[in-house]
Amino acid sequence: MSTFSIYPPRPEALRSPSRATPESPGCQRRHTLPASEFRCLSPEDAVSVFEIEREAFISVSGSCPLFLDEIRHFLTLCPELSLGWFQEGRLVAFIIGSLWDKERLTQESLTLHRPGGRMAHLHVLAVHRTCRQQGKGSVLLWRYLQHLGRQPAVRRAVLMCEDGLVPFYERFGFCTVGPCAVTVGSLAFTELQCSVRGHARLRRNSGC
Template sequence: MSVLNALPFPRPIYLRSPRQQRRHTLPASEFRCLSPEDAVSVFEIEREAFISVSGDCPLHLDEVRHFLTLCPELSLGWFEEGRLVAFIIGSLWDQDKLNQDALTLHKPRGSSVHLHVLAVHRTFRQQGKGSILLWRYLQYLRRLPYARRAVLMCEDFLVPFYAKCGFKALGPCDVTVGPLAFIEMQCPVRGHAFMRRNSGC
């Protein structure tokens, strides 16, 4: 027997287990709560999504950091291969109706989750990612014992989108931002049957 045949060969790379092969790769798709370290990526997406439409952002960078520090568990980001492609930021509110204070305050004893902003990166729009993320966010809220409902304010043209996802219009919102007026909407999350993913949301 030759010396070459007697020597043990190293294990070929292609025989490694799938877990070993993926050890240093990022997941193709991941949903997780955001942290203050994500604030810049969040704001870049938000700024591009809103400034071209309304001239301003729902949350400025310092406000994004503020909410991701106080209540990161009420945010949700969608990451593709480590890159943020869509997100929701929320906080708690303790009154039946939103008012101007709701734009900047987090009320830890509240039972209403105020959705401040939902935005999708421009290269991932028109793919249904916004509705998928919102559906997952609502399912997540249903597991939080203190969450009674989700509430938001939006412009008229977005009412059908949110209505399709289970939100009901409550009428004009008391909050105004410059010349913009909004409709207030809510979706119950406590004791509410899970929406089916194929419901069209």
Template sequence: MKNIRPATESDILSIAHIEKLCFPAAEAASLASFKSRFNAFPECFFVLEIDGVVVAHTNGCRFNQPALPDELFENATLHEPSGKYQTVFGLAVLPTYQSKGLATELMQHFVDVSKSRDLCGMFLTCKEHLIPFYQQFGFTNLGVSDSCHGGARWFDMRLDFL
């Protein structure tokens, strides 16, 4: 049985494991980073589980500007609980569960929850090959990002709700 739900503290080890498998070491958040983030913004963590096993996750902090400065990835205290934009730090699915539509379902859930929270929109950075994936949710490509997170080339993507 498939279920999307808010993450709990007991999910953090699974979340960190999925992250490590899905992202290059320079880009993947550490277990310590996930713990810090979860303590600061647990309401912004979601997991997708199949038969009780966490196979995918997404998270991001709230911010008052449609931006995702690199500092947000490492400093959970920059989370603004009343921020009008939901950022997306990452969306990851265990490799054995990829290409089954799970990332799409989890991202749609995150978008729907963010809309229900009366936010102005969402903001994320992604690699070029993922631009069409995020465009299907209504995100607009704003071009090459100033981000140098993990030494990669990123693109700024914004989704406006209002």
């Protein structure tokens, strides 16, 4: 599968306070990074991804869904199943997924990518600590589901979460399929799935 990227329009080059025109002597165009862009991640983004994830999860549960070598593993095998939100070149939120080929998640699904699978397993969604409580997780998840809906091989999305997060994911069309067979230490999870075929055309109507 080819990598799919979403790039909002780039802002126009900024003018200096003197309002000099490009033809003015000594005037140089200021090169700026995009104010905001969504794109698939690459192995080069792995360290930035892990720094955000480590702060978000270890402080709460003492463990991470993915460690650095696992992040590099998935971003090498299936970068098209990831999506990062960058602001002025800095990663502020991300989702990493892989393909899965069974009806339900198993312990193996935490570390494997099954290229023949039709289900996108969302391993982790995380937002940088300085950008939380701003709705960024909701916006990114909508973008990601629309992104999956444009990939012919993907039919459904699946994830596991703690019970307190179930209502959040239900807003995006996920339905509970039951307790997840996967456990991490003493933590138990609920498994949710949703169809992604209609998300490419859906209007954002969740209030995010």
